[in-house]
Amino acid sequence: MTTEVRAPRVITLILLAALAVLPLNFIVPSLSALALEFEVDYGVIGLALAGYAGVSACLQLVLGPLSDRFGRRPVILAALAVFLFATLGAALAQDATSFLAFRMVQAVIAPVYAVSLASIRDVHTREEAASKIGYIATAWGIAPLLGPSISGVIDQVFGWRVGFALLAVLAVLVLVLCWSDFRETNYKRSTSVLSQMRAYPELLSSQKFWAYALCMSFSMGGFYAFLAGAPLAAHALYNVSPATLGLLLGTITVGFMLGSFFAGRLSGKLELSRLLLLGRLLAIGGLLGGLLVVWAGADHVLMLFVPCMFVGFANGFTQPSANAGAISVKPQLIGSAAGLASAISVGGAAVISGLVGVIITPENARYSLLLIMLATALAALVAALVAIRAERKAA
Structure with missing residues (x-):
């Protein structure tokens, strides 16, 4: 593209990405305290997670x-x-109803991540955009890793309200930073919002867009499957304590951070198609290796989590390339494509997460989690191959 318009600084985009994802699981350690304080069932306060995710997916489209x-x-x-x-x-909420209402409004921050990616594509080529997205995705991985740990300590020492006050302080800091640094990057405006939303069928009719979006969805689905199934498997097979489980759950996120960092370094040096393919092959190789080791008789909790770290690393390679590809399908629809691709990714991954809860049991947990994650990795590979083929046809 052109350098006439300056993109926001990378640090601005990194902090914006971190704030966009942080609120989702920042609240997890406080759910029991919230249910107790507001005198409601745990399932009711659990809407603070499920409802938030649902609202954020809808807002991605807007x-x-x-x-x-x-x-x-x-x-x-x-x-x-x-x-x-x-x-x-x-x-400041005094009852569960008002708390959940404000919590749903909080979800407006989640789609900001996709909009920030669109701003990168506004002023960079697809390859350059993938590199920038790789660095920003590192923050996207760090925030959910550190968030629950920090909020858990705050809740235990000061109470959950102080945790939300900290989120408000972070919001003020990022707002001030964006006000001063985030210059406009989109000077090719659409004529109306409705015209942009009417463009969704144009995107949905594109095989290339679907390929990239499904690659993102199945890749993210592997991560969601891990989050949904790993606690049950670790407890049923190895009686892992909650503290140890918290550390082990971080393995896939650490892998994602490392993969995103290396993707940022390699984008521009390698074709996006190669990064996309490499990521998918790494995920499949790690999961197959883990299954082979388990079938050979290895019986240790690390045999469950180390293969999943490969999935995180592979997703760090895949997501920036797939994101850059999806939002480049129709250059005049960058923002719409970013929102729609994110909605498809989150929605598809949520479905996979729900299926995991139905399929995995204490009896089959030794193999079922890795097999489900392998299935998602294979599906993402197929989608990646379709995307690569479509790119070569269009060249």
């Missing part, structure tokens, strides 16, 4: 077209302001 119509900067600044208001409201 904020992308809005950023194509009105620009990236106003959409991001408005989302940050609304998130700040909702976070303060949740921190």
Whole structure:
């Protein structure tokens, strides 16, 4: 593309990406305390997770077209302001109803990640965008790793409301940073929001877009499968304590961070198709190796988690390349494509997570988790191959 428009600094995008993903599981250690304080069943307060995810998936479809119509900067600044208001409201809530209402409004921050990726593509080539996205995805991996640990300590020492106050402070800092640094990158505005949303069928009719989006979805689905199935498998097979489980769950996120970092370094030096393919082959190889070791008789908790670290590393390679590919299918629909691809990814991964809860039992946990993750990795490989073939046809 051109260098006439300056993209936001990488540190700005990294902090924005971290704030976009942090609130999702920041609340997890406080769920029991919330249910107790508001005197509701745990299942009711659990809507703070499920409802948040559902609202964020829907908003992905809205904020992308809005950023194509009105620009990236106003959409991001408005989302940050609304998130700040909702976070303060949740921190001051006196009952479960008002807390959950403010919590749902908080979800406006999640689609900001996709809009920030669109701003990168506005001013960079596809290969350059993949490199930038790789670095930003590192923060996307660090935030959910550190968030629950920090919020758990805050909840235990000061109470959950102080944790939400900390989120509000972070929102203010990022809002000020974006106000000063996030210049507008989209100068090819659409004529109306409805025209952008009517463009969704155009994207959905593109085989290339579907291939990239499904590659992202199945890759993320492997991660969601791990989060849904690993606690049951670790407890049923090895009676792992909650503290140890928390550390082990971080293995896949550490892998993702490392993969994203290396993807950032290699993008521009290797074709995106090669990075995409390499990521998928790494995931399949790691899972097959883990299954072979287990079938050979190895019986240690690390035999469950080390193969999953390969999946995280592989996803770090895959996601930046697939993201860059998806939002490049229709250059005039970058924001819409970013939102739609994110919605497909989150929605598909959520379905896979639900299936894991149905399939995995204490009796079959030794193999079933790795087999499900292998199935998602194979499906992502097929999608990646379709995307690569479509790119070569279009060349």
